[in-house]
Amino acid sequence: MSGEFFDNLFTGRVSRRAFLEKVSTAAVALPLMGTPVAEALAQQGSVSGQVVTPAQPKTAEPDIDQIPDDNPTYSPSNIGGGGRIERNFHRRWIKVSKVPMVEGYAIYDARTQEVFPWPEIEARGVYLNFSGNVHMDGVIYEIPPGKAMAPRHNFYEQNVIGLVGRGYTVFGEGAHTSKVEWGEGSLFAAPMNVLHRHYNSDPAKPARLLAITTFPFMLQVFGSLRLVNDLAFNFTDRYDGSPDYFSKSKRIEERWDETNFVKDMRQSELVEWNERGGGDRSIFWKMAGQTILEPHASEFEVGSYKLGHRHPYEAIILTLNGKGFSLAGKDGLDESKSVKLDWKDGSVVSPPYYWWHQHFNTGDTAARYFAMTEGDFPKRLGIPLDVQQIEANQEDPRIKQRFEQELKKAGVKSAEVHHNLDESDHPGHAHSHGPGHTHSHPHDGDHSHVGDHAHEG
Numbered sequence: 001m002s003g004e005f006f007d008n009l010f011t012g013r014v015s016r017r018a019f020l021e022k023v024s025t026a027a028v029a030l031p032l033m034g035t036p037v038a039e040a041l042a043q044q045g046s047v048s049g050q051v052v053t054p055a056q057p058k059t060a061e062p063d064i065d066q067i068p069d070d071n072p073t074y075s076p077s078n079i080g081g082g083g084r085i086e087r088n089f090h091r092r093w094i095k096v097s098k099v100p101m102v103e104g105y106a107i108y109d110a111r112t113q114e115v116f117p118w119p120e121i122e123a124r125g126v127y128l129n130f131s132g133n134v135h136m137d138g139v140i141y142e143i144p145p146g147k148a149m150a151p152r153h154n155f156y157e158q159n160v161i162g163l164v165g166r167g168y169t170v171f172g173e174g175a176h177t178s179k180v181e182w183g184e185g186s187l188f189a190a191p192m193n194v195l196h197r198h199y200n201s202d203p204a205k206p207a208r209l210l211a212i213t214t215f216p217f218m219l220q221v222f223g224s225l226r227l228v229n230d231l232a233f234n235f236t237d238r239y240d241g242s243p244d245y246f247s248k249s250k251r252i253e254e255r256w257d258e259t260n261f262v263k264d265m266r267q268s269e270l271v272e273w274n275e276r277g278g279g280d281r282s283i284f285w286k287m288a289g290q291t292i293l294e295p296h297a298s299e300f301e302v303g304s305y306k307l308g309h310r311h312p313y314e315a316i317i318l319t320l321n322g323k324g325f326s327l328a329g330k331d332g333l334d335e336s337k338s339v340k341l342d343w344k345d346g347s348v349v350s351p352p353y354y355w356w357h358q359h360f361n362t363g364d365t366a367a368r369y370f371a372m373t374e375g376d377f378p379k380r381l382g383i384p385l386d387v388q389q390i391e392a393n394q395e396d397p398r399i400k401q402r403f404e405q406e407l408k409k410a411g412v413k414s415a416e417v418h419h420n421l422d423e424s425d426h427p428g429h430a431h432s433h434g435p436g437h438t439h440s441h442p443h444d445g446d447h448s449h450v451g452d453h454a455h456e457g
Contacts, residue, residue: 106347108347123141130350132351140208158213159290160210166202176241193235217292270283294373295372310387323362
């Protein structure tokens, strides 16, 4: 059974029968006791000469899909007559989990955010539950001086960023072991379901990491923590334990590198995108064979801001350097409908799904940020990738006036206020700007452009 099979499963190209036969033939022990898959396997009995025995749970505690929802959400009357319970396994986990967590739209400084004892990981940390996200999340880990976190393997994609201090992470077992050394600003992939352990190299000071993962999505699909945490399967096409796994890198497109490690995103190369009319410098990374997470870094100039926009996919943004603010609102961006989120080095912002949002640089240097989006993954789920944007000639004049006032308060006088032209956050997506005004951004770099605008996650 290959990683391609699982990718096809997630995108709906594998039938239920094919899934059962594949799993049974491979003798994969899926910890889905009490679910339709487990029951079907038990009824099937023998496939290809092998007797299938459903995996037994580690404890008597019910899995997430078996925990009753004390306050269920019901479908509206216009959907099947209404009254159907809408299942949200991630939300259910949020309610019952004992993991330390915070909820909201932003973390002002992940480097100093309060963290709490977390026995399961043998360290301190906090789970970042960004309101409205159901596919991606964030986690801050703090490793004590000279110590290590508990070894773990997880059936979801994740990328890890060095926030504070220095350390190393060991992946794999036996002959398939790889080690990556990280510091502040580093980015590295944690290959899916590979055993790994994070170490703090500093004997005197704590080290912090930020992980961005697809845990919510995997939980929503399967409703099983045991599957997410205990799956016995090696994705050999995503991790082979080769000595150069974290050192090899190659340019695969003009702004795309295939690599599993970036030493310092604050200093990494950003590629000019002159075809976009200037003002766009960015780089994308393809990491560890991931099919959902799509990381990139970009920056926008002093005295510039993005046009207001919204998109049908999630985004988590970490400021690498610079300062400014963002506006976010479900129904619009004027002051009465939006919230203002200030950011600086170390801030993490994640506007809720399909909310309008807009970003402003009020610092005296270019603002560089790291953004994690889902690429074209929603499209593979059948969600149209129509990114809506408020054009410059349709923008409320009060938006620019507010920005000018913020620049004045920040003491930034030298730059002329203008719109940034960065469209790096939406490659391959169709954009609409009102009747008769559309453009697309294919991944291969053939961009067509109309208007003075830009967008970002």
